[in-house]
Amino acid sequence: MDILSVNPLLTLLPVSHKNLASILDKEPSEEKKPIIPSENILILIWRHPKNDRLHIREAGDTDLLALKIVIEQIEIRDAAAAGGATMGFIDSVLKKAISQGIILSPKSLIHRGNALSPHGSSKLEEFRSADTFTLQWHITQACDLHCKHCYDRSNRAPLPFHIAVNILDDFYNFCHQMHVEGQVTFTGGNPLLYPDFLNIYRETSNRGFGTAILGNPSPIDQIKELVKIQMPSHFQISLEGLEQHNDMIRGKGHFQRSLYFLSQLRDMGIYTMVMLTLTRDNIDQVLPLADLLRNRADFFTFNRLSTVGEGARLLMAEPGEFQSFLKEYEIESHQNPVLGLKDNLINIVRNQNGLDLFGGCTGYGCGAAFNFVALLADGEVHACRKFPSPIGNILESRLKDIYQSELAHKYRKGSTDCKDCTLNIVCRGCLAIAYSRGLDVFKNKDPFCFRSSVTKKA
């Protein structure tokens, strides 16, 4: 099945009374509704494909709209145009019908073949297939900060608004063809400095994409305008350690500004995330900072320094020190709810401790060119932004062709060293770290990997 279809276990029954369905499908605690003679009432009766539960209720307008679109195979664009609605609205109608089991959706094509982890346990199957694809859009290079470890200060001219809208349409087609939900994570530079940011954010929302922002502390009125259009799933800012160290990297006053900004975001109900770039000089500040961020942020974690761009001026901790840190971090994550798990190598620690594995960097281990790609300001597409990994240019090729290219495939496959590891599906190390140590990312594993036997059962 590669298109939406109506649940074959669904019946649409015309009846001549309102509230008839509530007699048949109601929780014992619910009050009975009066049965009233009425015309044009349709009752939906179906079994949910996931849990086999029987549902009976009156069909609403959006149910009927979803059924009509699917039965008559109406293009979402055409349905939106005919009803004077946004494509995002039509998408939301279909998504609701899918979640309720009225409509069946084809399986996601963002999927890793079974051959990847021959020794893997069936518990890890959930990490093979992604239902959401993220376009990490570095929409502008403009930035109000000048951090010492910035990956890219190069001059890349931002694309004009009408081209940016075309990119959203291409991404829409990609998600439709791959049977996934789209998420656009705006970043930069500072994405809010893109001249037409509010409008491109609106166009993104109109197409039914989820949105998120990785940016800098910004005027709160600008954030309120965004929230009026669509609540971002999260807003992520960066801190580099405790106040003194952070301000040495990110500029004087940045730490206090950030704490205040986090409190403003939380007051607005926005999920807040803080990211730290881990170096030799701040490794001992991570857990104290996590303590300070309790009740000030929703999620805090780190990315290992990738010594590319201006990051080459800083130093990453040595593997032995990093391994001890990771073990301490994992233990502390059970005590401090703000500490999030992201680094793929934490899965080695969890595996050693007999704990469940988690999704690693992007929910599927290294997600480079798997469940996300990074789109740079000038249209270049990279497997991951943390190291030079160009796989195409969105101005020259459709995203689908870029995604299906041989090069993209090589990045998502990861290193041959990781091929037989039972943690492969949730790990594959970090290609950016291998790159920044001068290794071949397609052959050599993450140099910080400390797993002794890669074929031991996970």
Ligand code: SF4
């Ligand atoms: S060998 Fe590769 S997949 Fe296995 S733990 Fe090491 S980095 Fe991760």
Ligand code: SF4
């Ligand atoms: S290369 Fe590293 S940062 Fe990029 S997706 Fe993979 S694990 Fe994450």
